[in-house]
Amino acid sequence: MQLMKKAGMAALLSAALVVGAVPSHAGHTNPVDQQTNPQAENFTDVHIAPRKLDVPFVRDAGVTNPQIFRGVTNGLTPDALTQVIGQPVKKDRRSWDYQFKFAMTNSQNFLVCQYKVKFDREDRVASAIWRRQQCAALAN
Numbered sequence: 001m002q003l004m005k006k007a008g009m010a011a012l013l014s015a016a017l018v019v020g021a022v023p024s025h026a027g028h029t030n031p032v033d034q035q036t037n038p039q040a041e042n043f044t045d046v047h048i049a050p051r052k053l054d055v056p057f058v059r060d061a062g063v064t065n066p067q068i069f070r071g072v073t074n075g076l077t078p079d080a081l082t083q084v085i086g087q088p089v090k091k092d093r094r095s096w097d098y099q100f101k102f103a104m105t106n107s108q109n110f111l112v113c114q115y116k117v118k119f120d121r122e123d124r125v126a127s128a129i130w131r132r133q134q135c136a137a138l139a140n
Contacts, residue, residue: 036129036130036131036132036133036135036136037129037130037131039129041095041116041118041129043097043114043116043131044090044097063101063102063103063110064100064101064102066102066138066139066140068084068085069085069115069128069139069140071084071085072084072085072117072125072128073125074124074125074126074127075124075125076124076125077123077124078096078119078123081096081117081125085098085115086098088117094118094119095116095117095118095119096116096117096119097114097115097116098114098115098116098117099112099113099114099115100112100113100115100135101113102135102138102139104138111134111135111138113130113131113132113134113135113138113139114130114131114132114135115128115129115130115131115135116128116129116131117129
């Protein structure tokens with residue numbers, strides 16, 4: 001029994017060392033294309049500790065009706081934006097980051113999408129950017 005505990009601890013330690021050896025930017029990609037993100041706005045990756053990887057998976061947002069994004073227009077105040085699409089997952093001075101989940105057409109699967117809203121100096125919506133083209137296509 002004691003030998004099994006030691007072997008298990010050694011395996012965990014080895015895994016931690018391998019994970020720690022991978023640079024934090026490894027695997028980080030920020031898709032940039034002229035349609036959805038022409039200014040190459042940065043989107044942060046979603047990070048979570050393995051203990052929280054339970055069903056439903058962490059990147060599981062509530063299913064969103066894509067038509068709500070028709071209400072996002074330039075000039076909206078932050079309060080009006082919140083009324084249209086809800087609270088962001090992250091707020092900066094001039095941008096808000098959102099995460100939504102769309103049901104995929106003719107499928108039982110979902111697509112988790114990231115959306116960024118940028119504000120102008122008068123705290124009005126100046127632009128909105130999808131991280132991926134597939135998300136923009138579903139919302140349009």
